[in-house]
Amino acid sequence: MPRTTAHRTAALAVSVTSSLLLGVWAAVPAAAHGAPTDPVSRVYGCSPDGDQNGTAACRAAVAANGAPFTAWDNLRVANVNGRDRQTIPDGQLCSGGLPAYKGLDLARADWPSTRMTPGAALTMRYVSTIPHTGTFRLYLTKPGYDPTKPLTWSDLPEKPFAEVTDPALTDGAYRIGATLPSDRTGRHVLYTIWQNSSTPDTYYSCSDVVFPAAKSDGAGAQGAGSATGGGRGEGNTGASPGQNGETGETSQSGQRANPAEKSPVPAGSAPNAVPSGSPAEAGAAPESTPVASAADADSGPSAPTVAGGAAAVLLLTGGAALALRMRRR
Template sequence: MTFPQLSTAFEQRGPRRRRAAVVAALGFTPLALTGLAAGPAAAHGSMTDPVSRVSACYAEGPESPKSAACKAAVAVSGAQAFYDWNAVNMANAAGRSKEIIPDGRLCSGGNDKYKGLDLARADWPATKLSAGSHTFHYKGTAPHKGSFALYITKVGYDPSKPLKWSDLEATPFAEVTDPPMRGGDYVFEGKIPARSGRHLIYSIWQRSDSPEAFYTCSDVVFGKDSGTAGAPAPTASAPTEQEIADGAAKSTVQHHHGDATTGTRPSAAPVAGADAAGNNPQADGAAATPVGSTGTPGTQNLAETGGDSSTRYLALAGAGAIAIGAAALFATLRRKAVAGGRHGR
């Protein structure tokens, strides 16, 4: 119903019914505010230590990346995919990532939008690592309950070939459920197995409050990186908080509570030899230890769902529009009531 139609309908009512209707209209505003507060928010997260491919390329700048690998990835996926760096996901994974994501599509999570991340190259920007204990950081732009499972490539891994499930160790070397957040990051400890040369750490973040899962590929180097043609790959850098804030306006990703809207099914079925035994990403393995706990300064409990600062501005803008409309309606009806009272004298 349009505003003029609503006004006419109110005028056709008696004075008592008009007053009740005005109260009802004004009383709707808090309900509208509640609905808007539960609206969409920016999503969702990615590994930043060791930095993921998508995070590293976003940090370089989607419009003009610096490294050869990121330039190639942007040429394949387009710049927008990297502004949406925190949404490499599968909406309906439900713990079946190994079944539904084909070999060669692991880094994109089977999501066509991010297929540039699947490019088989030995010059992706990489993080230098050493075997042993490591503190992992996973930027969470929209927190969710769930579990993280981290896998590492096997000895003999060839980065110049498409990544397959069989290239990863069968069980994760680190796992953690509902880790605390600190400074906007999920932070937890894990023990990295011994390796040499270039390898890859693959993460699966499986939500427990939804079938949605998120994926990252982090290129890492143990010792010396021979690189391509003898030239080592650039060191990967994670996006800064300012870069994340600046890029938020260009992100097209939206998150709806209880419903993942950004994932797509892979266009190809899993290839022969892929793990179709229903192996759960949360399989037995060396457990990771959350850093911090409830009540520890600088930590934050994991929320069921979440958003960033843009959420409250969206809610306030919508609330403002409703409040203005209600005020205008109230003023119009008040003028009509006053005028009617004068004519009736």
């Protein structure tokens, strides 16, 4: 075979192999990192993987967003370096100011929520697909917070009520322990900031929570039913408490407030600890969010990526060998 023909054949083989390689890598989504699943965050609950994506609030969020929240574990902003209040605009705290998540900033009182008990122990479950070092800072909106108005920095205290650095990643999730403030009632936002120290990224998330109303003179203790009723009554969507899936309210253990609603439990998941006397104590079910697998390093490829890369390398090797053989003829 003439030398020019051999060169053209070799170039064609490399070009075809490169195209296949690029196709393989393009088909694999970029590795992401994490979000709270208990108390359920807006981005997870309204994602295709979440159990609340059929609620009115989630449907409205997806419509406003223009796309589903498929990358629920990738809501991050680079190079913030602790300047959260200077970087993230008011009214955009839940989206981190990212256009791809703008639907999370809708001001409405019917977001899927988790029942909480004032002053009780909290164990946040923050699912992560890749382990990182860093600090979690937890904020709870101030007393008198109005969920029908855009969330602003002035709605949050200057200091977090909990700050945890470098918790262990176990079974695909961080467990962050804290004690909730004791002076909250009604609907609030649990705002979580995860500032990485192993990457330049900071992650933001909003988890909607509902506290039972304070006891009145001569009245009995508020039970799970009153907490549920309070949460649903604030919805303002026209949905009655009996409507299946319209509010998506759960207890911290992962059980829906309406026992008739579906609450799937994946194998191997463990329930959160619920303080004695809390609304979630009676009949609490194991948490219902899936555990994401953890990779060994930030840049480590997922299993599909490794398989695709291996196939592409084989194609590249085969193409080069073919070109070499043809050139020798």
